[in-house]
Amino acid sequence: xxxxxxxxxxxxxxxxxxxxxCIATKRDLIKIVLGIEIMTSxxxxxxxxxxxxxxxxxxxxxxxxxxxxxxGACIAAVALSIIINVFRHYRTTDTKxxxxxxx
Amino acid sequence: xxxxxxxxxxxxxxxxxxxxxxEVKDLLRALALFILMSxxxxxxxxxxxxxFIAVFQLAIYAGAIAVLFLATLHTTKGRVMSENLSLAIxxxxxxxLLIIVLFFSINIIDTLNVFNPPQGYPLEExxxxxxxxxxxxxxxxxxxxxxxxxxxxxxxxxxxxxxxAEETVEEGVKNE
Numbered sequence: 001x002x003x004x005x006x007x008x009x010x011x012x013x014x015x016x017x018x019x020x021x022c023i024a025t026k027r028d029l030i031k032i033v034l035g036i037e038i039m040t041s042x043x044x045x046x047x048x049x050x051x052x053x054x055x056x057x058x059x060x061x062x063x064x065x066x067x068x069x070x071x072g073a074c075i076a077a078v079a080l081s082i083i084i085n086v087f088r089h090y091r092t093t094d095t096k097x098x099x100x101x102x103x
Numbered sequence: 104x105x106x107x108x109x110x111x112x113x114x115x116x117x118x119x120x121x122x123x124x125x126e127v128k129d130l131l132r133a134l135a136l137f138i139l140m141s142x143x144x145x146x147x148x149x150x151x152x153x154x155f156i157a158v159f160q161l162a163i164y165a166g167a168i169a170v171l172f173l174a175t176l177h178t179t180k181g182r183v184m185s186e187n188l189s190l191a192i193x194x195x196x197x198x199x200l201l202i203i204v205l206f207f208s209i210n211i212i213d214t215l216n217v218f219n220p221p222q223g224y225p226l227e228e229x230x231x232x233x234x235x236x237x238x239x240x241x242x243x244x245x246x247x248x249x250x251x252x253x254x255x256x257x258x259x260x261x262x263x264x265x266x267x268a269e270e271t272v273e274e275g276v277k278n279e
Contacts, residue, residue, distance in 0.1 A: 056152035
C-alpha cells in the first residue's frame, strides 16, 4: 500500500499543478474552468489515495471524495453560467478582451 | 510488479490526457479529451477498490459536467455541434470504444490473474457509513445543490429591469 501511495500522491500533485498552470496561463474562460476541474480531479485522487488501506479504500475517504465531487460539479455549473452571462454582455470569452472592455 | 506497472500505465495515460486537455487549441477536442480523462480516472478509482466513487466520477464528470460544457460551447462559440458534427460523433464513438476497451482490459487482467483488485469494504458498507455517520454531509450537499440551482437561475435570468433603465437613459440622451 505504501508503494501505491508513493505512486498516487505525486500523480495527484502533478494533476493539481497542471490545473494551476491552465488557470494561470490560458486566456479562454472555458479552458480556465477545465483547469479547475482537472485540479478537482487531482484532489479527489489524493483523497482516495490517502484512504487506501490493505483491504481497500476507507469509507470515510470515499464519502469525503463524494462531497468533493458534488462541490466540483457545483463550481462548474456556477462558473459556466457566469461565462454565459459574460458572453451575453461582451460577446467574447477571451480574458484579454474582457480586460480591455471593462467599464 | 505487474499490478504496479498497470497502476503506472493508467496514471501516465491520465496525466498525458490532462496535459492534452490543457494544450489542445480546439475546445470541442479538449472537452472530448476531458471526458476520456474522467473515464480513465474512474477506472483508476475502480482498481483502487472504490467502485462507488468510480460510478460517481463517470456520471458527474464524464456525464453531467461534460453536458454543461457542451451547452456553454454551443452558446458561446456558435453551433459547434452542427459545424463539427462528424468530428463530435467520431470523438464520441472513440471515447465509447476506449471505455469498452478499458472495461474489458480489467476483465482480461482479472482472468489472467495478473492483478487482483483489493477486495475492499463490502459494497453495502459505504452507503451504510454515509447514512449513519455522515448524514449532515448529505443534508449540506442538498442545500449546496439548491443554492447552486438558485445561483444559476439568478445569473442566467433575463434582466428586464436593467433594459428598461437603459432605454430611458437613451431616450433622455436623445431628448437632450
